[in-house]
Amino acid sequence: MHQLPHHQSVVLFIQISRISTKMDLQTVAPMGSAAIAFGGPAVAVAGGISLLFLKSFLSQQPGNPNHLPSVPAVPGVPLLGNLLELKEKKPYKTFTKWAETYGPIYSIKTGASSMVVVNSNQLAKEAMVTRFDSISTRKLSKALQILTADKTMVAMSDYDDYHKTVKRNLLTSILGPAAQKRHRAHRDAMGDNLSRQLHVLAPNSPQEAINLRQIFQSELFTLAFKQTFGRDMESIYVGDLGTTMTRDEMFQILVVDPMMGAIEVDWRDFFPYLKWIPNAKLEEKIEQMYIRRKAVMKALIQEHRNRIESGENLDSYIDYLLSEAQPLTEKQLLMSLWEPIIETADTTMVTTEWAMYELSKHPNKQQRLYNEIRNVCGTSEKITEEKLCKMPYLSAVFHETLRVHSPVAIIPLRYVHENTELGGYHVPAGTELAVNIYGCNMEREIWENPEEWSPERFLAENEPNNMLKTMAFGAGKRVCAGAMQAMLLACVGIGRMVQEFEWRLKDDVEEDVNTLGLTTQKLNPMLAVIKPRN
Ligand code: HEM
Secondary structure, three states, X not given: OOOOOOHHHHHHHHXXXXXXXXXXXXXXXXXXXXXXXXXXXXXXXHHHHHHHHHHHHHHOOOOOOOOOOEOOEOOOEOOOEOHHHHOOOOHHHHHHHHHHHHOOEEEEEEOOEEEEEEOOHHHXXXXXXXXXXXXXXXXXXXXXXXXXXXXOOHHHOOOOHHHHHHHHHHHHHHHOHHHHHHOHHHHHHHHHHHHHHHHHHHXXXXXXXXXXXXXXXXXXXXXXXXXXXXOOOOEEEEHHHOEEEEHHHHHHHHHHHXXXXXXXXXXXXXXXXXXXXXXXXXXXXXXXXXXXXXXXXXXXXXXXXXXXXXXXOOOOHHHHHHHOOOOOOHHHHHHHHHHHHHHHHOHHHHHHHHHHHHHHHOHHHHHHHHHHHHHHHOOOOOOOHHHHHHOHHHHHHHHHHHHHOOOOOEOOOEEOOOOEEEOOEEEOOOOEEEEEHHHHHOOOOOOOOOOOOOHHHHOOOOOOOOOOOOOOOOOHHHOOOOHHHHHHHHHHHHHHHHHHEEEEEOOOOOOOOOEEOOOOEEOOOOEEEEEEOO
């Protein structure tokens, strides 16, 4: 982006370039009438001349061969840019608000870096599909560099040979359609466990509220262990830390800590020229997370290496990686095995909890879903994955929840590594790119009353069963690898919970939609009251 020296020139530039690029002469006219009222025709003419001059000056900048205008910028303060306005850890909302004023694409300054933010479906697709070749790398914060072992995971790597190999491994062994078929028994066991636990708790409801998150997340962790290592792990002796760890402690170290660590803000990330100043406290905290995760993963890997050497082979990711896959280094093996654990345990839970929250808040919609389930399953059959294709309303509940409560609200930042264009604007190499999925899913031109949770909007007749109805799973070559698993688990989970119980929210928690964390987890777990249907 063009570096203009003073704050005022930036503001001037924004105002002028917005007018010059976003509006044709006719649409400028009403604004021109305001100019005339204040300063007469001379001001309007002078404005027009300086506007043309500035536009031609900008388009002659080096590295802008197509003479495209620069992306409109959101005004910020000197040095910090727009950082202060982003200090709360929910930038997707701020980005969406800015889109109302500055349009679906704008640029901001985060300290010394420039970031382009896109907030519309069309622009997001252009960025993730059409211009992918110029925007396929990542620039990670210091915390993420440590936690991803310097991009040694599919979701955070650049688009390179390593990414392609490990994504293929994941799809072949766990997440692709054939692998999902092989792991079916694990998902069925999860559904049965979930149901059993809810039936145990139901008699205490409403005196004791049900914390669905606790149960569902723990079941997902079990599933992740089964798919990754072949069986669940109740505890493990971690030699490097000299202690035996419970399942809950492993969950903390493998899932909770890294999720929180990933959003730790190190102010040096925004001012690379100050990198020499130490920030020991934060670095120490993240390093500790890294060391503890490594120790637990090492212990798990050793345990299963012993199992495999003793001749007990299971259909699991570690069995696959150690036998059939292209050999990996120890670091790559560790990160490959950790990645599906953290990815399984979080986003699917976030979606399911929000869906149950919305269904509890909307009894009529819950009833409509229950009627659909009754029509398909009768009074005695359980919901199974085969029946999902006969339940359009359940599918609509899933997609509408993803739209309103996208678990990944902003795609992990991409980095523009060569000059490109977006929406007719020039985007120079060195810019960071934020695709605001939440903003895309709130686009008024596409969604009527976008803030409203209304599954009915997905019930259009003859609509193919397309996983990409919203932008929630991303798009293009980096589209989510786990979309199928997430859909199967969430839909069967939601369906069974509504089939077997009537849900309502515990009193006084009706409008609790705050979020927390890297993904948009509900800030406070949903506390529900459930009543068995029969
Ligand atoms: C509702 C649940 C989920 C949502 C909303 C979701 C969302 C996303 C999004 C938006 C991306 C794209 C990131 C980008 O373009 O940079 C992504 C990537 C990815 N997701 Fe998911 N995800 C979900 C569940 C899962 C699950 C269950 C797994 C695995 C167990 C998983 C594994 C991955 C992987 C490996 C990538 C990286 C793909 C790549 O970079 O090529 N996701 N996910």
